[in-house]
Amino acid sequence: MISNLVALKDAVCANGWLTLGTILIFLVFLNYTQGGPDLRHIPAFGPQGRLTSYIGSYRFLSNACGVVAEEVNKHPAGMFRVPFLDHWEVVVSGTQLVNELSKASDDDLSVIDAVADVLQTEFTMGESIKYDQYHVGVIGSTLTRNLVAQFDDVYDEIAVSCEDVMEAKGEKKADGWVSVPLFDTVIDIVARTGNRLFVGLPLCRNRDYLHLARNWAVDVFIGAFFINFMPWILKPMRQRIVALRRRYFRHPGKDELHKTVNERVQLDLDFGTDRPDRPSDAISWMYDVARFRYSPDVVVDEVVQRIMFLNFSAIHTSTHALTNIIYHLAARPEIYLDSLRREVEEVTSRLGWTKAALREMIKVDSFVRESERFNGLSCLIMTRKVVNPLGFTFSNGVSVPFGAIVSVANYATHHNEDYYHKANEFDGFRFSDIREAAEGFDTIRHQMVHTTPEHVTFGHGRHSCPGRFFAANELKAALAHIVLFYDIKLGDNCHGVKPPNHWLSIALIPDKRAHVMFKRRSDVETVG
Numbered sequence: 001m002i003s004n005l006v007a008l009k010d011a012v013c014a015n016g017w018l019t020l021g022t023i024l025i026f027l028v029f030l031n032y033t034q035g036g037p038d039l040r041h042i043p044a045f046g047p048q049g050r051l052t053s054y055i056g057s058y059r060f061l062s063n064a065c066g067v068v069a070e071e072v073n074k075h076p077a078g079m080f081r082v083p084f085l086d087h088w089e090v091v092v093s094g095t096q097l098v099n100e101l102s103k104a105s106d107d108d109l110s111v112i113d114a115v116a117d118v119l120q121t122e123f124t125m126g127e128s129i130k131y132d133q134y135h136v137g138v139i140g141s142t143l144t145r146n147l148v149a150q151f152d153d154v155y156d157e158i159a160v161s162c163e164d165v166m167e168a169k170g171e172k173k174a175d176g177w178v179s180v181p182l183f184d185t186v187i188d189i190v191a192r193t194g195n196r197l198f199v200g201l202p203l204c205r206n207r208d209y210l211h212l213a214r215n216w217a218v219d220v221f222i223g224a225f226f227i228n229f230m231p232w233i234l235k236p237m238r239q240r241i242v243a244l245r246r247r248y249f250r251h252p253g254k255d256e257l258h259k260t261v262n263e264r265v266q267l268d269l270d271f272g273t274d275r276p277d278r279p280s281d282a283i284s285w286m287y288d289v290a291r292f293r294y295s296p297d298v299v300v301d302e303v304v305q306r307i308m309f310l311n312f313s314a315i316h317t318s319t320h321a322l323t324n325i326i327y328h329l330a331a332r333p334e335i336y337l338d339s340l341r342r343e344v345e346e347v348t349s350r351l352g353w354t355k356a357a358l359r360e361m362i363k364v365d366s367f368v369r370e371s372e373r374f375n376g377l378s379c380l381i382m383t384r385k386v387v388n389p390l391g392f393t394f395s396n397g398v399s400v401p402f403g404a405i406v407s408v409a410n411y412a413t414h415h416n417e418d419y420y421h422k423a424n425e426f427d428g429f430r431f432s433d434i435r436e437a438a439e440g441f442d443t444i445r446h447q448m449v450h451t452t453p454e455h456v457t458f459g460h461g462r463h464s465c466p467g468r469f470f471a472a473n474e475l476k477a478a479l480a481h482i483v484l485f486y487d488i489k490l491g492d493n494c495h496g497v498k499p500p501n502h503w504l505s506i507a508l509i510p511d512k513r514a515h516v517m518f519k520r521r522s523d524v525e526t527v528g
Helices: 002-015 017-034 053-062 064-074 095-103 111-119 127-131 134-145 151-169 182-198 207-229 232-248 252-271 282-290 299-331 333-351 355-360 362-374 410-414 430-437 468-485
Strands: 079-083 088-092 178-181 380-386 405-409 486-490 502-504 507-509 515-520
Touching (some): 064 079, 064 410, 095 380, 111 380, 134 468, 151 178, 151 182, 182 299, 207 252, 299 362, 299 515, 333 468, 362 430, 380 410
Parallel strands (some): 088 405
Antiparallel strands (some): 079 088, 178 515, 380 405, 486 515
16 A cells, blocks of 8 residues: 555656645644654654654655664564654664554554544545445455455466557567566556456456546546645645545546446346346455445445455555565576576466465465565554554563554565575575475465565554455466466566666555566467
8 A cells, every 4th residue: 555655656746846846845843733642752863852853754755665674683582763844753662562552442443533634534535434434344254255265266367468459559579579668558457357356257357437436546546646745724624635536536437447347236136136137246255245334325436445445455455565576586597587487387287377376386476475575665664553542562661652663674574584594585486485394384374375473564463454455366366377478578668677766655566667578378278
């Protein structure tokens, strides 16, 4: 989710840094008098004064990853705080404290309240998204249970979209290679693949709808960004932000989505929800819950909102992940490609293209997990808000007061030599080597979807990402398809090395301009 800050960056560039700077100076000046929870007992990065802390904020936000790593080294297995422009955030690290945060009661540390603060959900997405989160249960249970039954559709969309998008965006060379702008290619593949499960055919290939799905995060993050800077005297202006959201939501792609959901709801009303030809996708699963919670006059809009939430959550995160996965493969095909290809060939020859086959592709699983460890999406994760009026006390005796925001040092954890040998080097088979040498539970705990306090890509504990099973299967299926059907290498503008990541505040952004070369293997039959 944090990865969608790239959308904010693009929007800011388009509208001018000078205008944004003027607005920020004004809002910061008004905002500084608001104060916040008393965190003076927790070690801080930079100056701590009401105004001087903004000096630290600038230093932190311009090098957030480096600052967090530096502070983790100063306070190993401890905590500290870093200054954002609108608040101080407490950061914890170490197995013990991460476990305590992950196990804390929702009455003490709240995920919902933290997300609502960051995204201003009530105003940017709608009140029901904040106060009635039934979609989380649908993602964690119904969608996950249907991954086996719907795998054929998901894989079909991966295969077809790879062909379509590479042909549309690629530059064909005389020797059969095709050069594609990887980020733009991947985001189209991910948007189509996810929406094959969310809304089905033909909408998952509709150009207007896909444009809306890819860009929905821009509106949400810009709205949340400015609302979070509003001092209390300007809070009534939040309704104007809502108006901006509604104008954006009149996008023609929204009309396509609303039309599809409305038609599907009408079919359910006319012919029932048990009919054998009823589509099995997120529209049906969301409606199965929403129809008992909302009146007929608003239920269609409610389902539309939940589908857009799925797009917000799934597209940019998986795009960033798959982009870096492919960059790593293209940078060192001589080391990884043949081994991955042999595994995919052997497993699919026995089990076909199935979810069961993905479970046996331990090298593919390892490559994806290692890329997530090495890159990730952010330097902070597992954000919580202290909602207990008495605060929350960790086992080290430090009490974090009511209203404070707490996060885990994600990137620093994943690059900690105490947890990972040669942690600052990419080793695509790191986890498959461990699994092949291990027995019992150790073969499970190093799978892509398994979380630990030392591997928090998907969070950890009760509030681990509910969509991680779909995301992992999508990423692994895409990688497996590519290694089997394509040769791959870096494009000329990469100069032989993996394109570097970039940081926007706390978010890690893969290179958006680099090209990767693909060549369809003529000796492998097309799927389907």
